[in-house]
Amino acid sequence: MKKILQYLFEYKTLSQQAAKDIMLGIGKGVYNETEIASFITVFMMRSITIEELQGFREGLLEMCVPVNLNGHRVMDIVGTGGDGKNTFNISTLACFIVAGAGQKVAKHGNYGATSVSGASNVMEQLGYTFKSGNDALNRELDEANICFLHAPIFHPALKTVSVSRKNFGLRTFFNMLGPMVNPANPEYQLVGVFNLEMARIYNYLLQQSGKPFTIIHGLDGYDEISLTNDTKVITNKGEQVLSAQVLGKRTVQPSDIFGGNTPEEAAKLFKTIISGKGSWAQNAVVLANAAMALQCTGNYPDYEDAYAAAVNSLESGVAKACLDKLVAMQ
Missing domain, CATH: 1.20.970.10 (Transferase, Pyrimidine Nucleoside Phosphorylase; Chain C)
Known part of the structure; x- marks a missing residue:
């Protein structure tokens, strides 16, 4: 070295x-x-x-532990993290809404290195037990329409660097790698990035895969659709800038999407939103990200139809049912 x-x-x-x-x-x-x-x-x-x-x-x-999901065409929704915004777990919530809308999801997540609560933190707080066996993961997909892949279980290098990353508490190149190394090799990806330079790099790399993808970047620095400003949207078909009004029917304030100060607070907020009891602003942000993911699959060419499917998943309770089923499978 x-x-x-x-x-x-x-x-x-x-x-x-x-x-x-x-x-x-x-x-x-x-x-x-x-x-x-x-x-x-x-x-x-x-x-x-x-x-x-x-x-x-x-x-x-x-080096990763191989995953075989029996040919399921799964989706992943993930942000690079490292934007320093400490929002609630928007991507993970969007995953359950997408699962509730009928699209199978293989969520790749980790503990938060630059935020209070990463996807793995909140899933643990909700009572989920990490798994690695193909049989268990496929059972999750079959019964809950979503499985969760805790990154360090599948990537020994990520486990090796976890202490260093946590000690830094800052964005590192491992943030950039996370969305690109889902061991399930998802058919569809919605990836949030923290700046336009990373959007350019991801666009280049994801174009090589030949699979449908959507890259999103909040122009005020968020690695997701935050609705606090316009959002840059890049797909394998082109790119555009969309307003908060188009994506979520309204603009929200940064304070509206604050994620709390502890993993416990983050989990409590997660349960409130997935139960359909979130604020108008919280729901709008989660629904916009879920709708963009659903549109990425090609099943909803019109964004408004994708948004309506996301709303139905959340408000009907199907998204929460997916979470309940997943946590119950221990």
């Missing part, structure tokens, strides 16, 4: 193969915590290249 760091300190970048080899070394425990922290710091001081990100991704996927 000393030679690698010296190379990077000279303002040089890694080849795709070199980046992959380093990630494999991290996953195999070749480097100590101090070396890993130093390596991560380099990429907090400069932009990551597409080649480096591709190499890191290949390394993670080569």
